Amino acid sequence: MTVTAELTNISKVYGNKIVLDSINLQIKEGEILALLGPNGSGKTTILKILAFVENPTSGEVKFQGETVNFKNTEKERLQSTLVFQKTTLFGTSVYNNVAYGLKIRKVSKETRDREVKKALEIVKLEGFEKRNARKLSGGEQQRVAIARALVLNTKLLLLDEPTANLDPKNVGILEEVIDTVNRKNKTTIVMATHNMFQAKKLPHRIALMDEGKITEVGAPTEVFGKLSKNLARFAAVDNTFTGTAKATASGTSKVDVGNGVHIEVTAQKQGATAVFVNPQDIILSKTAVESSARNTFKGKITEITDFDALVKLKVDVGKPFTAQITKQSFNDMELCLNAEVFITFKASSVQVL
């Protein structure tokens, strides 16, 4: 088992804020490693250090067996590339964006044309070469950014929340791309995410992060299985709640997560539990819905974030839930901050961790 990159006692301080605190992590060749944690836990900083565009305040980084000298990382940067969370594109055509790294590497025009075409096919943007990159939709832009990285076939591919701002269709495409690229090209991938669902199925290993520290590393089943230790960590991620479960007569369990919120789940559980609900599984309504769904709560919209084709809303029903609806639905329902809404989801949608 080769180690592609290794972080030893890495710390990063900005001013008087400790962003990374004694990070020790090995990236194994050919694996997909997910950094899972809430915003601000240090995921992006680790990725930037692994991309060699940011230097640690202290500690050592080894890349392909050699210690990295952060005073000049030109060589290493050719073997590691990062796709940013906020899509950044050059103000030119899709082709020029995707071909940029190849031009830097002095690849011939024929090869460039061929590789760009292949990369665009993988991300399902065939024929987009001449389009103005900045005029594409959010999802298409993100796919251009991914194609731009894929085309370089680097040893290390780093993705910062690659599907965070995408609608479900694009999320699916991207997850498929990540999986394919890893299996076919054996590309080592490190991705940051705060999507519990994604972290369960895509990576080989997860590293849980919280406030600059790595609290747990292991295969998803291992990490999610260690409930007692991880409860507090999980609590920091979207739509994850910890509480006490009590079995019900009907074969389900009700989990008391605090503030009067009881979530019904289809598993038989008793005692300390952590549960997670996918934002996409939550139905939003302006009036109470009479349905077969076992979980319905009334609350107020406390935050609205607009992402192109979809809108993420934080609803406070006693506990904060993040729901995700299409822009169309958002406009049709005429929702706004502080609006009273109902959230509904099936017991079977709730994942017990």
Place this chain on the structure above:
Amino acid sequence: MVDVLGGIAKAFELIVTGDPELYGIVSRSLIFSGTAVILAILWGIPLSMLIALNDFRGKTIIKTVLNTLIGLPTVVLGLLLFLILSRGGPLGFIGLLYTPAAIIIGQAILITPILTSIGVSAIEDVDPEIMNLAKTLGASESQAQIAVLKEAVNGLVLSGIASFNRAIAELGVVLLVGGNIAGGINRTDVLTTAISRYTQRGEIDLAIALGIILMIIIFGINLIIITAKRARILFTLGRSPQ
């Protein structure tokens, strides 16, 4: 009574008949100021990049000083340069005074503050992540800076136009270090100094004519460049960031 209509008529006549005296004055204006802009770009753009892309103590002070120098009275700079270049001055031995070279260098110095100021703004307006983006795609430090410059190109072109306008329209520098020499091999009279001369001599219609022509030139060049900028937006697709 100032004969404005006479002036307009005279202007038309001079332009249409291809009057060599006029076209000589115009070409000198364009060449001196154009060269000054190129010179200022050569040292101004790197200076803009240095200031915009780096964080250092005193950055705000330097930016403020530059901004203030934009309004430097041309005659004050002209006087300063005269003192330096005149026979008794420290650089008098070079013999630059009253030559086209002195005008070009003088105007280049004059427009450096405005070129650099607008340049710094343009570069600072570029998404700060572009630098990291270029680097993570394998670019070296200088290649990454070029990528940033390319993103700032619209603002940089604007800084070039603004500088050219200031150069071609100024009087103080070209008069004091150029001397407004209207004869011989190396003439140093340009549109602004000629207007000044004709006005003082009472040849008002010539002065008005030249004034109109100067305005037409400034307007015309701006029009060409702005239209070219719009066409450039179409060319952006063909432009490579590398």
